[in-house]
Amino acid sequence: MTLKIHQDHSRFKQIVRGKIKANLRKYVQKGEMLGKKGKDAISIPIPFIDIPRFKYGHKEQGGVGQGDGEVGQQLGPGAVEPGEGHQAGQGEGDHALEVDVTLDELAQILGEELQLPNIERRHNEKIVTQKIRYTGINTTGPESLRHFKRTYKQALRRQIAAGTYDPNRPIIIPMREDRRYRSYKLQNLPETNAVIIYMMDVSGSMGDEQKEIVRIESFWLDTWLRHQYKGLESRYIIHDAVAREVDRDTFFHTRESGGTMISSAYKLCRDIIAADYPKSAWNIYPFHFSDGDNWSADDTRQCIEMLRNDVLPNVNQFAYGQVESPYGSGQFIKDLREAVGDTPNVALSEIADKDAIYASIKDFLGKGR
Amino acid sequence: MPKSLTPRLAALRDEIHGYAKEFGLDFFDTIFEMVSYDEMNMVAAYGGFPTRYPHWRWGMEYEQLAKGYEYGLSKIYELVINNDPCYAYLMESNPEVDQKLVMAHVYGHCDFFKNNFSFRHTNRRMIDDMANHATRVRRWVDKIGVEKVEDFIDRTLSLENLIDQHAPHIRRNPDPKKAEEEVKANERVEGFKVGREYMRGFINPSEFLDSQRKRVEDEKLRAKKFPERPQRDVLMFLLEHAPLEPWESDILAILRDEAHYFAPQGQTKIMNEGWASYWHSTIMTRRALRDDEIIDYADHHSGTMGTRPGAINPYKLGIELWRDIEDRWNKGRFGKEWDECDDLRARRSWDKKLGAGREKIFEVRKHYNDITFIDTFLTPEFAMEQKLFVYGFNDKRNSWEIMDREFRKVKSKLLQGLTNFGQPIIEVVDGNHENRGELLLAHKHDGQDLKGDYARETLRNLQSLWRRPVNIVTRYDNKGAMLRFDGTSHSEKKVDL
Numbered sequence: 001m002t003l004k005i006h007q008d009h010s011r012f013k014q015i016v017r018g019k020i021k022a023n024l025r026k027y028v029q030k031g032e033m034l035g036k037k038g039k040d041a042i043s044i045p046i047p048f049i050d051i052p053r054f055k056y057g058h059k060e061q062g063g064v065g066q067g068d069g070e071v072g073q074q075l076g077p078g079a080v081e082p083g084e085g086h087q088a089g090q091g092e093g094d095h096a097l098e099v100d101v102t103l104d105e106l107a108q109i110l111g112e113e114l115q116l117p118n119i120e121r122r123h124n125e126k127i128v129t130q131k132i133r134y135t136g137i138n139t140t141g142p143e144s145l146r147h148f149k150r151t152y153k154q155a156l157r158r159q160i161a162a163g164t165y166d167p168n169r170p171i172i173i174p175m176r177e178d179r180r181y182r183s184y185k186l187q188n189l190p191e192t193n194a195v196i197i198y199m200m201d202v203s204g205s206m207g208d209e210q211k212e213i214v215r216i217e218s219f220w221l222d223t224w225l226r227h228q229y230k231g232l233e234s235r236y237i238i239h240d241a242v243a244r245e246v247d248r249d250t251f252f253h254t255r256e257s258g259g260t261m262i263s264s265a266y267k268l269c270r271d272i273i274a275a276d277y278p279k280s281a282w283n284i285y286p287f288h289f290s291d292g293d294n295w296s297a298d299d300t301r302q303c304i305e306m307l308r309n310d311v312l313p314n315v316n317q318f319a320y321g322q323v324e325s326p327y328g329s330g331q332f333i334k335d336l337r338e339a340v341g342d343t344p345n346v347a348l349s350e351i352a353d354k355d356a357i358y359a360s361i362k363d364f365l366g367k368g369r
Numbered sequence: 370m371p372k373s374l375t376p377r378l379a380a381l382r383d384e385i386h387g388y389a390k391e392f393g394l395d396f397f398d399t400i401f402e403m404v405s406y407d408e409m410n411m412v413a414a415y416g417g418f419p420t421r422y423p424h425w426r427w428g429m430e431y432e433q434l435a436k437g438y439e440y441g442l443s444k445i446y447e448l449v450i451n452n453d454p455c456y457a458y459l460m461e462s463n464p465e466v467d468q469k470l471v472m473a474h475v476y477g478h479c480d481f482f483k484n485n486f487s488f489r490h491t492n493r494r495m496i497d498d499m500a501n502h503a504t505r506v507r508r509w510v511d512k513i514g515v516e517k518v519e520d521f522i523d524r525t526l527s528l529e530n531l532i533d534q535h536a537p538h539i540r541r542n543p544d545p546k547k548a549e550e551e552v553k554a555n556e557r558v559e560g561f562k563v564g565r566e567y568m569r570g571f572i573n574p575s576e577f578l579d580s581q582r583k584r585v586e587d588e589k590l591r592a593k594k595f596p597e598r599p600q601r602d603v604l605m606f607l608l609e610h611a612p613l614e615p616w617e618s619d620i621l622a623i624l625r626d627e628a629h630y631f632a633p634q635g636q637t638k639i640m641n642e643g644w645a646s647y648w649h650s651t652i653m654t655r656r657a658l659r660d661d662e663i664i665d666y667a668d669h670h671s672g673t674m675g676t677r678p679g680a681i682n683p684y685k686l687g688i689e690l691w692r693d694i695e696d697r698w699n700k701g702r703f704g705k706e707w708d709e710c711d712d713l714r715a716r717r718s719w720d721k722k723l724g725a726g727r728e729k730i731f732e733v734r735k736h737y738n739d740i741t742f743i744d745t746f747l748t749p750e751f752a753m754e755q756k757l758f759v760y761g762f763n764d765k766r767n768s769w770e771i772m773d774r775e776f777r778k779v780k781s782k783l784l785q786g787l788t789n790f791g792q793p794i795i796e797v798v799d800g801n802h803e804n805r806g807e808l809l810l811a812h813k814h815d816g817q818d819l820k821g822d823y824a825r826e827t828l829r830n831l832q833s834l835w836r837r838p839v840n841i842v843t844r845y846d847n848k849g850a851m852l853r854f855d856g857t858s859h860s861e862k863k864v865d866l
Contacts, residue, residue, distance in 0.1 A: 005411040012428030052826035062761035080679030
């Protein structure tokens with residue numbers, strides 16, 4: 001049963017969607033969404049969805065309350081309803097409305113707003129599920145699946161053809177051969193799996209602000225790729241002079257000092273791919289973030305070699321994001337650009353500050369690979 | 370879709386109906402319908418009606434209600450429509466004791482709707498009209514497009530509170546078209562018909578013609594200065610004078626109609642909820658309650674009566690005030706003798722055994738609205754007993770705090786919050802401001818400033834209806850200010866008051 005309100009409800013959702021779209025850049029920059037993420041949905045504060053009126057500011061207005069307490073005593077948080085004072089029940093709040101948006105929907109909005117192309121999957125779809133769909137009609141079947149309308153029609157047709165149909169006494173009696181049954185077909189639903197391998201430089205030069213940028217950006221990358229692929233796995237590698245695999249939480253909260261050997265991370269990345277993600281079954285997305293300082297030109301050469309020989313041939317896209325830091329020389333992206341910049345499945349992006357995240361997401365996802 | 374009552378519930382309804390009649394309640398026929406929780410949320414989102422015109426904000430209400438219910442934060446117990454017959458909804462999943470409570474409560478509301486003077490002019494066929502409004506708006510949507518119609522509704526809703534709450538009781542505006550025709554008639558000042566040309570000077574002396582012309586000019590000028598007196602019903606003014614397309618006028622008229630329909634409910638919230646609560650409590654505890662239901666009943670009743678420090682619960686304040694009045698008139702605690710008695714002990718034991726309480730409250734429910742109700746019956750004793758206080762925002766501590774417990778301040782703050790629903794009073798002063806066709810509104814400042822960002826957004830919406838620049842005179846920080854929106858930008862200038 002559908003309620004009439006559903007039309008208004010979906011209209012409301014459409015409007016919310018428009019608001020999110022219009023404010024997407026702000027949401028991306030501020031990273032506002034991260035703290036509000038649930039499993040499948042995110043709750044987003046939408047300001048200005050209420051209808052403006054001539055009204056009093058509640059703070060100037062005050063009101064009348066009821067209860068114990070001395071004059072001058074503070075009322076606890078939440079005691080005062082924001083909005084129209086004691087017009088209980090019909091107050092519109094001053095607070096922003098929080099709405100739940102599914103991550104899938106958010107990804108769609110992101111895609112529309114940034115005009116992201118859908119990812120072209122590599123030909124490695126594998127069948128994961130089969131689904132029963134009742135699409136056909138059969139002349140045999142169990143009674144529980146009898147299609148009454150079709151059966152009736154068939155009987156009516158037969159009776160009219162046979163001249164036994166009397167419009168004044170329109171009784172239709174289906175015979176055995178009139179009966180129609182729903183029949184199902186097994187449908188193979190191709191599903192593809194994907195893995196993101198995040199790598200981040202956690203050496204001393206990567207400060208909190210840089211990591212925050214990586215965190216925000218990875219949220220959007222996750223959201224988009226999750227929207228594109230049914231199953232998405234994530235792996236996390238942190239590195240300074242050595243690399244190790246960690247969980248998501250550690251990934252974003254580790255800070256080390258010391259030197260940087262990017263090759264260590266790429267080596268680990270290569271090994272993970274070789275061990276767990278055969279090219280034939282997985283879409284693979286390594287993302288690497290650093291401030292662009294590497295230990296030596298020699299190490300950089302190693303990195304490029306490894307990229308060329310082991311990583312690039314096996315992955316959908318390799319992405320490198322260089323987060324500007326006051327300490328980094330920012331050399332690495334230049335080296336990469338020179339060496340592999342022309343390769344189609346390489347995406348390079350420089351991220352100066354939070355404002356640049358928006359454009360950077362497009363750098364990474366805009367190729368549709 | 371709504372179902373009719375099960376035989377069991379129908380029997381309970383008949384039982385409660387009997388008690389309500391026995392106690393002297395007088396109401397329209399009341400039809401109860403069973404709904405599921407999401408139907409309840411829908412109907413509540415629609416303001417109690419099964420059908421409303423299409424608009425996204427019902428969807429927003431619905432989302433909030435549905436979420437509140439799913440998270441177990443809130444639940445709608447009763448919904449009743451002021452209509453003849455009254456319609457009320459019962460939620461399927463509720464236990465029997467709740468259903469009885471709701472029925473008793475509903476009969477209280479229906480009695481109030483039928484008898485209170487504020488509702489005398491309300492449309493008792495509003496269910497039909499709401500459905501008609503929905504059809505009309507849908508037809509415009511088909512013709513004009515959903516975006517345009519909805520956008521217009523958004524802008525009009527922004528002005529929805531600018532009605533004259535008392536308008537249904539007063540007939541003030543003569544037909545504007547008729548006035549226009551009169552002016553036109555007067556324009557013909559050629560004078561009397563002249564048969565012989567040489568007689569013209571005698572029959573129509575030029576001084577006479579001149580004075581006639583002058584009179585017409587004056588009249589035109591006066592007509593240009595409109596409205597003659599400040600007009601509270603801004604929506605009506607726009608309806609009559611704004612350059613609206615037919616579809617826009619139609620929608621504006623619909624929204625104005627609906628706003629007026631709901632106005633009396635806003636004017637009598639404390640009385641009405643209090644009255645319904647008084648009756649559900651009386652009927653339940655004196656008649657309908659079974660022994661095994663007492664705990665559940667007490668739980669739900671106290672849930673409804675709960676207060677929190679920074680808000681007035683109309684159910685609680687209302688029921689207590691009704692009981693206080695009943696008690697005072699039972700004991701004869703009113704009149705000159707009572708007022709002049711200073712002896713505290715005598716006052717405390719005052720009981721003239723008048724027993725006039727019931728009669729008094731029935732009389733009060735007829736002739737008062739929230740403002741006169743509070744103004745007349747809120748006593749210092751009552752305010753103290755109910756622990757009422759004035760609260761305000763302390764900027765230094767950045768928090769709300771109790772400001773005052775003095776009776777007069779509590780009462781005047783309470784009344785202030787009830788005047789015009791606690792919303793600013795705004796009037797149209799001039800529809801041809803500066804002789805440039807601009808609209809000038811005035812805010813009757815009563816010590817509280819308008820919320821600035823909202824005021825500017827509202828002006829923007831008003832301008833889109835008036836299509837010429839709009840202005841409002843108000844006061845900020847004790848200085849006169851005129852806010853203006855000319856169609857592209859906002860400005861503000863100081864004015865002397």
